[in-house]
Amino acid sequence: MKRDFSLGEIAAYLDAELHGEPDLRVRALNTLQDAQAGELAFLANEKYVAHLGESRAEAVILSQKHAVVLMSGATVKNYKGALLIVANPYLGYAKISAWFDRSPQPSAGIHPTAIIDATANVGENVSIAANAVIDADVVIGAGSTIGAGCFIGARSVIGQGAHISANVSIYHDVRIGRNSRIHSGSVIGADGFGFAPNGAGGWQKIHQIGGVQIGDNVEVGACTTIDRGALGDTCIGNGVILDNHVQIAHNVVLGDNSAMAAYSAIAGSSTVGRNCIFAGDAAVVGHLTLCDGVTITARSLVTKSITEPGSYSSGTPLMPTREWRKNAVRMSHLDDLAGRVKSLEKDKG
Amino acid sequence: MKRDFSLGEIAAYLDAELHGEPDLRVRALNTLQDAQAGELAFLANEKYVAHLGESRAEAVILSQKHAVVLMSGATVKNYKGALLIVANPYLGYAKISAWFDRSPQPSAGIHPTAIIDATANVGENVSIAANAVIDADVVIGAGSTIGAGCFIGARSVIGQGAHISANVSIYHDVRIGRNSRIHSGSVIGADGFGFAPNGAGGWQKIHQIGGVQIGDNVEVGACTTIDRGALGDTCIGNGVILDNHVQIAHNVVLGDNSAMAAYSAIAGSSTVGRNCIFAGDAAVVGHLTLCDGVTITARSLVTKSITEPGSYSSGTPLMPTREWRKNAVRMSHLDDLAGRVKSLEKDKG
Amino acid sequence: MKRDFSLGEIAAYLDAELHGEPDLRVRALNTLQDAQAGELAFLANEKYVAHLGESRAEAVILSQKHAVVLMSGATVKNYKGALLIVANPYLGYAKISAWFDRSPQPSAGIHPTAIIDATANVGENVSIAANAVIDADVVIGAGSTIGAGCFIGARSVIGQGAHISANVSIYHDVRIGRNSRIHSGSVIGADGFGFAPNGAGGWQKIHQIGGVQIGDNVEVGACTTIDRGALGDTCIGNGVILDNHVQIAHNVVLGDNSAMAAYSAIAGSSTVGRNCIFAGDAAVVGHLTLCDGVTITARSLVTKSITEPGSYSSGTPLMPTREWRKNAVRMSHLDDLAGRVKSLEKDKG
Secondary structure, three states: OOOOEEHHHHHHHHOOEEEOOOOOEEOEEOOOOOOOOOEEEEOOOHHHHHHHOOOOOOEEEEOHHHHHHHHHOOOOOOOOOEEEEOOOHHHHHHHHHHHHOOOOOOOOEEOOOOEEOOOOEEOOOOEEOOOOEEOOOOEEOOOOEEOOOOEEOOOOEEOOOOEEOOOOEEOOOEEEOOOOEEOOOOEEOOOOOOEEEOOOOOEEEOOOOOOEEEOOOOEEOOOOEEOOOOOOOEEEOOOOEEOOOOEEOOOOEEOOOOEEOOOOEEOOOOEEOOOOEEOOOOEEOOOOEEOOOEEEOOOOEEOOOEOOOEEEEOOOOOEEHHHHHHHHHHHOOHHHHHHHHHHHHHHHO | OOOOEEHHHHHHHHOOEEEOOOOOEEOEEOOOOOOOOOEEEEOOOHHHHHHHOOOOOOEEEEOHHHHHHHHHOOOOOOOOOEEEEOOOHHHHHHHHHHHHOOOOOOOOEEOOOOEEOOOOEEOOOOEEOOOOEEOOOOEEOOOOEEOOOOEEOOOOEEOOOOEEOOOOEEOOOEEEOOOOEEOOOOEEOOOOOOEEEOOOOOEEEOOOOOOEEEOOOOEEOOOOEEOOOOOOOEEEOOOOEEOOOOEEOOOOEEOOOOEEOOOOEEOOOOEEOOOOEEOOOOEEOOOOEEOOOEEEOOOOEEOOOEOOOEEEEOOOOOEEHHHHHHHHHHHOOHHHHHHHHHHHHHHHO | OOOOEEHHHHHHHHOOEEEOOOOOEEOEEOOOOOOOOOEEEEOOOHHHHHHHOOOOOOEEEEOHHHHHHHHHOOOOOOOOOEEEEOOOHHHHHHHHHHHHOOOOOOOOEEOOOOEEOOOOEEOOOOEEOOOOEEOOOOEEOOOOEEOOOOEEOOOOEEOOOOEEOOOOEEOOOEEEOOOOEEOOOOEEOOOOOOEEEOOOOOEEEOOOOOOEEEOOOOEEOOOOEEOOOOOOOEEEOOOOEEOOOOEEOOOOEEOOOOEEOOOOEEOOOOEEOOOOEEOOOOEEOOOOEEOOOEEEOOOOEEOOOEOOOEEEEOOOOOEEHHHHHHHHHHHOOHHHHHHHHHHHHHHHO
């Protein structure tokens, strides 16, 4: 992989105004605090402005607003490096991060130990790593990468340019869109959790005969599960980003560009809109509908449908355990307490 | 796989009263709303009765009560398809779902790339997929299926007719009962989390020398973990159903036919009875006992033993974040508030 | 493996005072209640003292205090076995547990089906199981064990004596210290969850170009994830113990000897000190700092930095669901209730 880049080519890619020498080269991306000579940094958060003065970065990506402060010399007069002025420095950092990614390139072609069914359809420029197992009638889109030890079940389709990391399990009848990425340990298309009481105290399995549809440009973290539908498919929109340990149950519909942090979950048959954000461990119980643009804060549990965009929360604040014990006892008697207050008000009246 | 079935054979299997032509054939199972001509649907929930009128389903599984409504023509007079009248339509749907399951049949026999120790005992009609690794003295029961990339540790026993999906890890000395099913990414028999403070600020590992016993007809979801015992075995009863991301810690005993939804967990050495139901993320701390027939609602934490069957809950309701912030502050001062109410009552008295 | 041991050698290893015949041999370790003749037990918890009288154990590890009680014959006069008196019986049990661990020994050497890049550096006495895949420039320390189906990415380093169970996925540029242990299904070095809003309602991936550093003597449970850093490394100290389903996000720093039970989590860029203890499902949101010696009780959520050692909690107590419903309604109106109490106090004043 090419390992250094000129400020000129970076400025062109980021549509940045460059104050500095275009032929100067940077070999790594780093934080303002840690960047050394020859490294590129960025300033995206007001609270790091003070670090700019001491930064040794060769160049920094920043906004016009901060560049003005810098050039005025007011607080950060010591910074001597080049400036790459962009409208949105955090987005600029995100975009240029790909250039400095040292991830090993997957080997071209199909490893001799990969087991690929004769009926599978493998596109051009596909990399399939050692010990991957590809079942009947699978379609692997051009330019995609299948990691070591992956299993892909019959009739599943992997979109062009998709990247499946090692040891991912994809069941049958799963469709994964273009340029989507799935991290190790994740399981797509396992059976939804569907059982009917059998009338004798036990459970009758409901066979899960739907599939899974995952859109384009989706990212799925590690050890995340997306279950197949009971009847019809579980559907993940385009541009969705899922962190590690996420659970998407059967027949969930999740709208485009929604984001779910670690452990967040949507239970069976719930529909969540576009551009929703779930902080860590936020969860939605089954059979609900959430409109577009809903944010759920960390560890909150959604037990009713939401029709208004906005931020929603549940939970209690952290306290020293000794204080928490006293308060928690009161939580168990809150209805009684409210009744007593009402009674006092009545007496007063 | 056979792909269509006559209403006559379905009626016979479900012990249903058929109103319609026994030779009519259905090729798929679907919801009332989505079913097309040639498809079978079911009506199990009162709130979908209205959909019956517009359903194009070839036949519908339903109760006597709904069939009467239908035949009276009162609200659903447009439905022209056949009726399969059963005592419990949801159970009927569950039972017939197996007939319409298009899951690929596992290949017969042992894949040449499977690595099977010479001392392992493999029963008749077993399917072992590519790259599975079976250690010494393992017993694989007749008719069972081992998925691609599975690992099965020494001396473990897989019951007859069990189905282990791809990339499951089973440690040594684990017993899995007949017709049990384990989904991808799950780990059975990893070490319990046992450590003693070593007196110097660190931890001394307690070797986990027990095993795991899993009963018959158990279902284990994806990315679920069941740890081996510290001394003696972790025990899962018959007919237990576990969803994805479930955690069963060392030396837990879980009774027959209990059900645990995603992320629900039982900490070390706790005993949970039969026919218990844990909604998503319900958890039990260690060293407790829960009697039979306990239901724990979503995200509730059980911190004391439970001796009475029934439903138990903890947690706070969801609110708009702005309101939640104001209420949450009060939760930290609830004991103080209760004291003030008591003082007001005293003054009044 | 040697399967029985003399009391004399056990006493020497544990630095125990032996009351009994040093040549007597024990073949297994068990609880006081379940131990049979020929088995070793331990008494570490006051509440099990009563079991000692009926125990059939051949020998018991216990404290001086309990030995005195025993020898006085007061409550447990029936116990006839040998005594191994130690300062800390629970630690004694932990240490001796390794002697009775029947885990199968990994086969020596490299299995012929393992795929090892020619540039990898494999130390002496390493065991690499079937179908493991080792990428370019990996270093495998002497005496370590790599389980079946593991993937180890380019340039990663596995410390001497480390034990990686089956089906673990380790990405590139991960360093794992000496004698550390990682259980099945875990994923080390997957991308941190970093995305910038792209200004058009979608997300721009931030490539995660840091790595992961894991110290010596660390234990990582099953299905646990430790993400690589965005810039710079995610760091886990020496002697840390992590249970199953734990999540360590990008650029977390976790201090030596801290312990995290199942589902506990640290979000991105948070720093947690040494000797911290997280009970099950305890979580820390991003960009916080917790000092050394902090305990977080089960399912508590840390939303602010903590500067004082001690125990912290959040959450509500478990109640019968009927009562919980009434109390939960009041939680949504707590701010109002507090205002009404204040008003009553004013009126009184």
